[in-house]
Amino acid sequence: MFGNLKKKLKSFFDKAGKEAETEEVEEEVLVEVEEDLEAPKVTSKKKPKEKKEAEKEELEEEKKIEDSKTEKPKRKRSIFKKITRRHISEKSLDSILWELELALLENDVAKEVTESITKDTKERLLETDLKKGETAEKAITSALKAAIEKTLDVGDFDIIEKIREKEEGPTLILFVGFNGSGKTMTIGKFAQVLQNEGISVVMAAGDTFRAAAIEQLDVHAKALKVPIVKQQRGSDAAAVIYDAVEHAKAKGIDVVLGDTAGRSHADLNLMDELKKVVRVNKPDITIFVGDSLTGNDAAEQAKRFNEAVGIDASVLTKADCDVKGGACISISHMTEKPIIYLGTGQGYEDIEEFNPDWFVEKVFE
Numbered sequence: 001m002f003g004n005l006k007k008k009l010k011s012f013f014d015k016a017g018k019e020a021e022t023e024e025v026e027e028e029v030l031v032e033v034e035e036d037l038e039a040p041k042v043t044s045k046k047k048p049k050e051k052k053e054a055e056k057e058e059l060e061e062e063k064k065i066e067d068s069k070t071e072k073p074k075r076k077r078s079i080f081k082k083i084t085r086r087h088i089s090e091k092s093l094d095s096i097l098w099e100l101e102l103a104l105l106e107n108d109v110a111k112e113v114t115e116s117i118t119k120d121t122k123e124r125l126l127e128t129d130l131k132k133g134e135t136a137e138k139a140i141t142s143a144l145k146a147a148i149e150k151t152l153d154v155g156d157f158d159i160i161e162k163i164r165e166k167e168e169g170p171t172l173i174l175f176v177g178f179n180g181s182g183k184t185m186t187i188g189k190f191a192q193v194l195q196n197e198g199i200s201v202v203m204a205a206g207d208t209f210r211a212a213a214i215e216q217l218d219v220h221a222k223a224l225k226v227p228i229v230k231q232q233r234g235s236d237a238a239a240v241i242y243d244a245v246e247h248a249k250a251k252g253i254d255v256v257l258g259d260t261a262g263r264s265h266a267d268l269n270l271m272d273e274l275k276k277v278v279r280v281n282k283p284d285i286t287i288f289v290g291d292s293l294t295g296n297d298a299a300e301q302a303k304r305f306n307e308a309v310g311i312d313a314s315v316l317t318k319a320d321c322d323v324k325g326g327a328c329i330s331i332s333h334m335t336e337k338p339i340i341y342l343g344t345g346q347g348y349e350d351i352e353e354f355n356p357d358w359f360v361e362k363v364f365e
């Protein structure tokens, strides 16, 4: 998973580590010191000591001070102290971050998201000094990690909790997205995830448009032993889903998994049909299902679907074949809605919960 992105980032870090110029800035800062009022401090000129020995002495000194704290009166005094800060120079950062921008764009991260990540990484690096012994490469890696985590972190969406929270009637979950993105397969996977949680489900064959779509959902329903509500091809999708909700109400089923036909946001007729499905049935949760292999396009689609019908979260499928990871990085930022699961294969069990930390660890491992 995400092999290309990992490789690109690794070679970017190697190169950036070599190209980054660090500069040292000397500054005088005001610090407060405490000193004894009784015994004036005698500063003896000592020979420089081995680091360990000096640290040991320092600890003993601290202990002595601690012990005598209660007895001796102290006086506070402010003095100027010279300190040296080390950071990556802004000039070298600009060319390094240009390389980062290319690495992200090559891996299908959307342009606006790439720019935002690069800007955030730069700000983090300019704001923070390099720690003692920290290499430029290490600093760049942690700044980029933090920037990507921030991009992905658009809030939690716990779907199981949402379902359990609903007090009356079934929860309707509607799956929307482009043709072939994996909606129907994802419904099968969700049916299994929910059943494993003790939540009962019914499938609604709301794709009345594509040939064999109803039969395809029927195969999943049979394999998973889940009820299905369906009508003839060409019938009204909104009505099929309405019937499924009524069926769930009558049978005390917890969740309706509503399939819909694949469509492009640019197909106005089909988008109007989807708006009608939403208007009539008012889904509790709408999930955008995107094919991660389509990268940037998946993110753009998600944004348009969100504008048209409002989505609550995304599922990205085919992550098992995705070497770039661009859609994963872009989609949350562009919709401001979290990715909740990744599809990782064609079996019902091939679904993994998504969280930003997991993704970042995976890409930077």
Ligand SMILES: Nc1nc2c(ncn2[C@@H]2O[C@H](COP(=O)(O)OP(=O)(O)OP(=O)(O)O)[C@@H](O)[C@H]2O)c(=O)[nH]1
Pocket (backbone or CB within 6 Å): 177, 178, 179, 180, 181, 182, 183, 184, 185, 186, 207, 210, 213, 260, 261, 262, 263, 317, 318, 319, 320, 321, 342, 343, 344, 345, 346, 350
């Ligand atoms: N490798 C892999 N294949 C997947 C995954 N999810 C779905 N697929 C495959 O992608 C193809 C399309 O999946 P569907 O579930 O039919 O997609 P859809 O969005 O319902 O398609 P339409 O109804 O035509 O819009 C099928 O061959 C699925 O088996 C996944 O996570 N990994």
Ligand SMILES: [Mg+2]
Pocket (backbone or CB within 6 Å): 183, 184, 185, 207, 213, 259, 260, 262
């Ligand atoms: Mg389908």
